[in-house]
Amino acid sequence: MYNLLRQGQRLGCWMPAAQQMHTTAVQRTFWEREKKSGYKTKLPEPSKKQLIMDGLRDLKEEIKLWRKEVTEHLESDPILVFRPGETDVVFDFKAPDVLDKWTVTTDADHGEGKSTAALELSAAGAGLFHGEVNSNHTKDGIIKRTGYANIRTKRVRKSFKRESTYDWTQYNMLIMKVRGDGRSYLINLHTEGYFDLMWNDIYHYVLYTRGGPHWQIAKIPFSKFFLSSKGRVQDRQGAIPLNRVTHFGFSVAAKKGMDGPFGLEIDYVGLEYDPSHREEFAYEMYQTPKYIVAT
Amino acid sequence: MLRRAQCLLRMHSSTGRQSLCAAQHVPAALHRHYSADEANRDEKQNPNAKRAGTGGSKSLPAVRNVFATAQDKTKDTYLTMVEIFGERDVHRRNHVEFIYAALKHMPDFGVENDLEVYKALINVMPKGKFIPTNLFQAEFMHYPKQQQCIIDLLEQMEDFGVMPDYEMEAMLLNVFGNKGHPLRKYWRMMYWMPKFKNLSPWPLPNPVPDDTLEIAKLAVERMCTVDLRSKINVFETKELKDAVDETWIVSGMSPEQSKLLREHSRQKALYIEGPFHIWIRNRRINYFTLRADADAEFLAQLDERQLDEDDVSNIEVPFFGRPPPRRHNQLGKLRSVHQQDDGTIFAICATGTSTKDSLLSWIRLLEANGNPSIGEVPVLFRFTSTVPAKSEEIEGPTSVPATSSDSPSRSRKEDEPSVS
Numbered sequence: 271m272y273n274l275l276r277q278g279q280r281l282g283c284w285m286p287a288a289q290q291m292h293t294t295a296v297q298r299t300f301w302e303r304e305k306k307s308g309y310k311t312k313l314p315e316p317s318k319k320q321l322i323m324d325g326l327r328d329l330k331e332e333i334k335l336w337r338k339e340v341t342e343h344l345e346s347d348p349i350l351v352f353r354p355g356e357t358d359v360v361f362d363f364k365a366p367d368v369l370d371k372w373t374v375t376t377d378a379d380h381g382e383g384k385s386t387a388a389l390e391l392s393a394a395g396a397g398l399f400h401g402e403v404n405s406n407h408t409k410d411g412i413i414k415r416t417g418y419a420n421i422r423t424k425r426v427r428k429s430f431k432r433e434s435t436y437d438w439t440q441y442n443m444l445i446m447k448v449r450g451d452g453r454s455y456l457i458n459l460h461t462e463g464y465f466d467l468m469w470n471d472i473y474h475y476v477l478y479t480r481g482g483p484h485w486q487i488a489k490i491p492f493s494k495f496f497l498s499s500k501g502r503v504q505d506r507q508g509a510i511p512l513n514r515v516t517h518f519g520f521s522v523a524a525k526k527g528m529d530g531p532f533g534l535e536i537d538y539v540g541l542e543y544d545p546s547h548r549e550e551f552a553y554e555m556y557q558t559p560k561y562i563v564a565t
Numbered sequence: 566m567l568r569r570a571q572c573l574l575r576m577h578s579s580t581g582r583q584s585l586c587a588a589q590h591v592p593a594a595l596h597r598h599y600s601a602d603e604a605n606r607d608e609k610q611n612p613n614a615k616r617a618g619t620g621g622s623k624s625l626p627a628v629r630n631v632f633a634t635a636q637d638k639t640k641d642t643y644l645t646m647v648e649i650f651g652e653r654d655v656h657r658r659n660h661v662e663f664i665y666a667a668l669k670h671m672p673d674f675g676v677e678n679d680l681e682v683y684k685a686l687i688n689v690m691p692k693g694k695f696i697p698t699n700l701f702q703a704e705f706m707h708y709p710k711q712q713q714c715i716i717d718l719l720e721q722m723e724d725f726g727v728m729p730d731y732e733m734e735a736m737l738l739n740v741f742g743n744k745g746h747p748l749r750k751y752w753r754m755m756y757w758m759p760k761f762k763n764l765s766p767w768p769l770p771n772p773v774p775d776d777t778l779e780i781a782k783l784a785v786e787r788m789c790t791v792d793l794r795s796k797i798n799v800f801e802t803k804e805l806k807d808a809v810d811e812t813w814i815v816s817g818m819s820p821e822q823s824k825l826l827r828e829h830s831r832q833k834a835l836y837i838e839g840p841f842h843i844w845i846r847n848r849r850i851n852y853f854t855l856r857a858d859a860d861a862e863f864l865a866q867l868d869e870r871q872l873d874e875d876d877v878s879n880i881e882v883p884f885f886g887r888p889p890p891r892r893h894n895q896l897g898k899l900r901s902v903h904q905q906d907d908g909t910i911f912a913i914c915a916t917g918t919s920t921k922d923s924l925l926s927w928i929r930l931l932e933a934n935g936n937p938s939i940g941e942v943p944v945l946f947r948f949t950s951t952v953p954a955k956s957e958e959i960e961g962p963t964s965v966p967a968t969s970s971d972s973p974s975r976s977r978k979e980d981e982p983s984v985s
Binding site: 485 | 724760841856907
């Protein structure tokens with residue numbers, strides 16, 4: 271595929287006019303070179319000496335982490351009881367240096383939009399995701415729609431920077447204590463897979479906020495989450511694999527004229543097991559005709 | 566037909582400007598591509614409009630975008646232009662470009678939420694011509710430009726939240742057959758859009774009314790859903806004797822909040838805080854709250870009463886001495902929903918002008934309407950705003966203290982007691 275494209279470009283050298291006439295978008299959908307799909311920010315590489323020094327400094331922490339893992343493994347005392355009605359807090363904004371665990375991104379990061387966002391601690395001691403979303407953008411003829419802001423946790427990992435996943439299979443509810451501004455936010459549960467096709471797997475659901483000065487506790491069953499990839503809802507759906515959750519995040523968009531400031535205060539995000547909720551997947555799974563799905 | 570005649574007249578009357586128009590856009594017409602950006606807006610047009618400008622430059626087609634030049638931007642004109650295009654000749658050449666141009670100018674005509682208009686645009690496509698007749702055609706996206714055009718149309722519907730209906734399915738089937746890609750898009754839309762359409766627990770009219778008072782009512786009602794006994798009152802400041810601003814105040818308060826206010830210590834100040842904002846669809850409303858600092862004593866007492874049932878280190882045996890206190894037997898106040906960790910909320914309001922005077926009127930109106938205790942408690946104004954200029958504006962020109970510069974996003978100022 272890539273070779274073909276290169277050939278096409280070479281053809282362009284022979285015939286400059288032909289290149290002018292080439293109007294179809296180049297689609298590199300066959301395979302992905304890296305996880306960011308071309309949006310990787312090229313940061314300057316630190317010097318070798320710096321790398322060694324950083325590595326040695328990190329090593330101390332990593333060994334500590336590793337020792338903890340080993341003791342946990344030897345103790346072998348995992349929580350295996352389903353405790354209905356008890357909320358286990360996963361992301362607590364009252365914890366110290368919690369803001370380091372989150373990444374804030376907007377469309378302005380790659381010069382594609384003008385939204386701004388930040389994650390700070392609010393007066394109430396909770397995390398405040400605020401900023402301004404803006405759907406205006408530089409009209410370069412490629413980008414059609416912009417205006418989003420997003421926060422996401424960093425990849426969950428084990429010691430020595432090995433990637434791991436959350437295991438939430440015991441729970442069936444997502445509990446959040448939030449205070450919003452009447453906007454609806456998107457809850458993203460990333461389940462990044464091994465192959466490039468699964469790098470962008472995200473399960474979504476909507477978080478409607480009431481607005482106003484009162485806190486609100488949102489309780490959302492995991493069965494309601496639906497799969498999408500790169501912003502497109504997928505045809506082949508299925509319940510979220512809760513043992514493979516890699517990131518958690520919120521998004522907000524400036525769609526339908528909702529350009530302007532936003533603010534979502536998050537106290538905590540937790541998990542709960544509700545025995546009365548028996549649903550596995552909320553969406554009916556029709557048998558679709560052949561060669562229609564995912565085309 | 567009358568509206569059509571009018572439209573035709575209008576189209577012909579503006580031909581005088583064509584030569585000028587053509588001269589301007591000659592460079593743009595040299596390389597022709599159909600991306601949807603602002604720069605070459607006048608390029609994708611109705612080619613069946615009169616061609617002019619052949620005199621000066623080398624016979625370049627100078628065509629006008631009827632949607633950009635239309636004077637009367639209404640739904641009627643829009644539909645008439647689509648109708649004219651359909652009837653102008655048999656071949657309907659460049660209908661893809663026409664549909665793209667039409668899609669782009671929808672918001673100008675205020676028809677972006679109208680299903681009828683989208684159907685009219687699909688109706689421009691010839692029926693039966695694009696249906697694949699063999700397997701290979703079906704597999705390789707027969708007539709890709711046309712299919713992509715209708716996919717883009719459906720995507721625009723999705724963006725504006727317009728749900729298609731079954732007639733649209735029939736139209737698409739007639740144009741592309743049951744293997745068409747627009748059909749697949751349509752089926753996906755019809756699967757997902759009804760699921761999300763009425764999902765919000767706080768349903769709102771679509772579109773929301775234009776009147777600010779109506780939106781303010783919706784906003785305060787929405788915020789008050791936290792307590793079902795809340796009552797929404799719409800006051801007029803005219804009711805008061807010496808109010809400076811003549812405006813409306815939408816105030817939300819529940820009997821429980823009144824009770825909390827009655828029981829509030831006369832020594833502890835109340836704060837009017839704001840403006841905060843709430844979104845009602847795409848409208849933003851500023852609101853203010855009347856609150857006091859959290860009753861720390863009461864909240865701590867609640868914590869004490871919550872016995873840790875998992876703690877087995879100190880089990881009291883009820884056979885000896887006095888029985889251990891049980892929660893159900895204890896008499897005490899229950900925590901109200903308005904007693905939040907970071908403050909007790911007594912009332913919410915939105916005013917027409919969001920000025921300090923209107924808020925003062927609000928407090929006096931609350932006092933007059935069943936909350937006489939406000940008069941005995943000091944009330945402080947505390948204006949916070951993401952825009953410091955806004956809070957200064959509300960505060961009024963008199964004695965504006967400097968905003969704290971270390972936190973520009975949440976500058977906070979306190980004023981002297983205004984009501985005593």
